[in-house]
Amino acid sequence: MNMSISMISAKRMSKTSTLLASAVLAIAAIGFSTNTLANAGASAETAKDFTLPSRDSGNIRLSEQRGNIVMVNFWASWCGPCREELPEMEELYQEYADMGFEILAVNVDDEVSKADILLNDIEVTFPVLYDTQGEVSKLYDVNAMPTTVIIDRDGNQRLLHLGYRAGDEVKYEKAIKMLMREE
Numbered sequence: 290m291n292m293s294i295s296m297i298s299a300k301r302m303s304k305t306s307t308l309l310a311s312a313v314l315a316i317a318a319i320g321f322s323t324n325t326l327a328n329a330g331a332s333a334e335t336a337k338d339f340t341l342p343s344r345d346s347g348n349i350r351l352s353e354q355r356g357n358i359v360m361v362n363f364w365a366s367w368c369g370p371c372r373e374e375l376p377e378m379e380e381l382y383q384e385y386a387d388m389g390f391e392i393l394a395v396n397v398d399d400e401v402s403k404a405d406i407l408l409n410d411i412e413v414t415f416p417v418l419y420d421t422q423g424e425v426s427k428l429y430d431v432n433a434m435p436t437t438v439i440i441d442r443d444g445n446q447r448l449l450h451l452g453y454r455a456g457d458e459v460k461y462e463k464a465i466k467m468l469m470r471e472e
Contacts (some may be wrong), residue, residue: 333445336361336438339425341395341418344408349393349416352444357391358468359440363426365397366407368434370453375411376460378463382415385465389442393418397426397434436463441468 337357340350351359362378366372375394382392392415396404401419408417420426429438432451439448439461448464450457 296432297462325353334448336440336444336446337428339428341425342422344405344417344419349392349418351440354391354393354440355444356442357389358385358442358463358465360390361391361395361429361438361440362390362392363397363429363431363434363436365419365434366403367398371435372407372411373455374457375413376436378415379413380388381458381461381465382413384462385469386415390465390469392416395420395425397423399423419449439464441471454461 308436311329336351338350338352342350343349351361360378360381362374364375378392378394382390394413394415394417396417397420401421404417404419418425429436433455437448437450437453438446439450443449447468450460
């Protein structure tokens with residue numbers, strides 16, 4: 290009887306250890322989905338320049354935004370979290386656009402019409418760019434939808450965030466405010 294109780298206890302401890310290890314890994318994965326705001330200088334990487342056609346105003350080149358804090362957000366019409374994130378981005382844009390903040394929403398669909406159908410339902414006022422050939426997505430090594438990159442006034446990539454969960458916009462806003470305080 291004692292041996293049976295010991296074996297049952299060992300199995301429970303093994304299951305508990307496995308569950309605990311899984312929980313720690315899940316928490317770590319969530320924590321690493323957003324890189325911390327990189328410091329300016331040696332650790333900051335210069336954002337890769339690109340030019341893409343936009344929905345409303347011809348071609349837009351990233352380097353022409355130098356002097357602004359820029360959020361480059363890669364999204365797709367088929368991406369549920371992207372649909373949730375776009376209205377939150379619009380709120381950020383309305384709040385900070387007059388303070389030198391710009392959003393470049395890079396749609397990665399293979400056809401412009403797919404993005405436009407979605408944008409008929411979700412109105413945004415920030416520039417929407419089309420990367421139908423996937424060249425800029427490759428340049429930024431985008432492998433999750435959405436992917437958000439925040440670039441400082443000097444053109445350095447300071448934050449990379451993969452995916453979207455409700456509340457992520459609070460992290461973006463913190464990063465924007467922090468970058469606005471930098472000179």
